[in-house]
Structures are given as structure tokens and as C-alpha cells.
Amino acid sequence: MKQFRKSSSRGAALLAAMLTLTLVATLAAGAAWQQWRGVETERAERERGQAGWLLVGALDWARLILREDARSGGADHFGEPWAVALQESRLSSFLAADATTAALMADQANDDVFLSGQIQDLQARMNVYNLIEAGRISPTALAALAKLFDLQGLDIAELNAMAENLRLASDLSPDSRAGARASLLPQRVDQLTLLGLSSASLERLRPFITWLPNRTPINVNTASAEVLYASVPALELAGARKIVSDRQSQHFRSLADVGKLFPALPGQFNEGQHSVASRFFEVTGRLRLADGQQSTVVMERSVVQRDGLEVKVLWRERGSFPVAAGGSTVDQLLRAPR
Numbered sequence: 421m422k423q424f425r426k427s428s429s430r431g432a433a434l435l436a437a438m439l440t441l442t443l444v445a446t447l448a449a450g451a452a453w454q455q456w457r458g459v460e461t462e463r464a465e466r467e468r469g470q471a472g473w474l475l476v477g478a479l480d481w482a483r484l485i486l487r488e489d490a491r492s493g494g495a496d497h498f499g500e501p502w503a504v505a506l507q508e509s510r511l512s513s514f515l516a517a518d519a520t521t522a523a524l525m526a527d528q529a530n531d532d533v534f535l536s537g538q539i540q541d542l543q544a545r546m547n548v549y550n551l552i553e554a555g556r557i558s559p560t561a562l563a564a565l566a567k568l569f570d571l572q573g574l575d576i577a578e579l580n581a582m583a584e585n586l587r588l589a590s591d592l593s594p595d596s597r598a599g600a601r602a603s604l605l606p607q608r609v610d611q612l613t614l615l616g617l618s619s620a621s622l623e624r625l626r627p628f629i630t631w632l633p634n635r636t637p638i639n640v641n642t643a644s645a646e647v648l649y650a651s652v653p654a655l656e657l658a659g660a661r662k663i664v665s666d667r668q669s670q671h672f673r674s675l676a677d678v679g680k681l682f683p684a685l686p687g688q689f690n691e692g693q694h695s696v697a698s699r700f701f702e703v704t705g706r707l708r709l710a711d712g713q714q715s716t717v718v719m720e721r722s723v724v725q726r727d728g729l730e731v732k733v734l735w736r737e738r739g740s741f742p743v744a745a746g747g748s749t750v751d752q753l754l755r756a757p758r
Contacts, residue, residue, distance in 0.1 A: 486701060609626065
């Protein structure tokens, strides 16, 4: 009996010791995990902050390029410095330009950070805001978008519904009868779906349209053949492609230069609908942080308005995304909504 009690006491003591050891190991593992999570969170926040400052610097650089371009004057075209995209380059290659900065920031991590970006002319696209003129639907803008819808094989009924809803949304007069039928006035291209444009149609039109805060002409030096075709009532698609081809060797300095190509279309290239210069641009900055087989991409898009030497930011949006080693997600980001 005494032997049985001794064995039971030893078993209970061993069990208690094992439970104590398990509890200590669990608490230690939890503490280690909490510490690891804190370190990773701090590292992610630090990287996000650094990426943000780098992208702000890239935006300021783009604004400086646009300001210097305005200082030289003349037409805006693809032969100018702003139109040259910055291909993906290691951040260390930029820091190496300044010996002092390179010495202060020398870090192996810099070799795993890549920066790229571009500036795009938003007046190379058709501004949907042009549909409204003095509180009414503009017949000229409606006809131009109708040509684009027809070229893309889209339903004109969607265009008519969008134009009417846009008219109601833009009617801010106290005696407006729009009432509950009016939606909010869009601020981005993506919000055109609120006016009755389907998501599928928006994706088809995305390369050719934009939304800007006021009426804008189309820059014939940067617009695509499809946009040029739609913006000129009597212009054929072949004629629009000829404009694109001819400007590659010599950009148009005035609308009169464009008119000389089509003497049978007098007055159809006019200052009310076209221009050779632009005021609105989209700046895209992209920072890729490589980490083995995975990468994190931080992207920022900004729309800027240039008036003389002043280049102001109208809006900015930023997001970070994980990217697989194959880079397929990167292509999706570059085609993301604008």
C-alpha cells in the first residue's frame, strides 16, 4: 500500500512538472511570437514610410520636369523629356550619383529596392466632362463619344444614359428638378459606372477616356488614332492613323499644321476641340521591394495640373501589393483603374 502511494505521488509530481514545462514553453513561444510580430510590424511601417518619402520625391521630380518643360514653351509631344518613362532601376544607382549620400546610405538593402515611373498626358484622351456645357449636353462631345462607342462596338444607349445622368448630376441650381434621380458628380473615371456605364464598357473605353475637373481639348500630338478619329466628325480611321504616323518624324507645332494634311476637312481641327499643348498629366511612381521569391510593390498615382510654371497636385492615391516572382501581378497593377 505504501509502495502504491509512493508511485502515485511520484506520478503526480512528474505530471505536474510536465504541465509546468508545457505552460512555460507555451508562454515563452507566445512571448517570442509577440516580439517577432512587433519587429515585423515595425519593419513594415519603416519600409512603408521610406517608400512613401521616395514616391513623394519621385512626384516632385516629375513636377520639376513639367515645370522646366513649360519654361521652354511650345507644343507638348512624345519627343520631350516628360514623355520618357523611367525604366525599373535599382535605388542604389540613384544614390551613387551623390558620393556623400551614397556613403551615408550605403546598405545592402538598397540593392533590393527598384524604382520606376512615367508621366502620361491626360489630354491624349477624351474628357467625359466635356459632355456638359453650360448645364446642357454638348452635341459635339456627344457625337465624338458616339463615334468612339461605335468603334468599340458598344451600345449607344449606355452613352445616352450616362450623358443624361451626368447632366442631372451637374445641375446644382437651387431650382433643380433632378431631385433623387441625380447621382453624385464623378471625381474619377471609375465612378462613371454610377452614371449608368457598365463595368465591361468602362474597361473597353479606359485607354481612350479620362475625367478632368473642367473642359479640355485633345492634344493631337499625343492622342491615339482612335481618339483622333472619334474627335473629328468627318475623319476616317485611316486619316487618324496618318496623323499618328506623320507626327513621329515631326510633331505638330500648331493646329494649322494638322489642317494642311486634310484640306478637304476645313475647320474640323479647331481650338475648341483640339490643341498641341496640354495642362493635365498623370504621374505614376512604382517602388518594388524585393525579398527573395516575393516582392512588395508600392505604387502611387497622381494627377497634376500645369498652369504656366505652377504644377499643382489635384489628387493622389497610393497602394501596396504583394507580387509573385513571375511578376504577373505587376502587369495587373499597370492596367489598374485610373
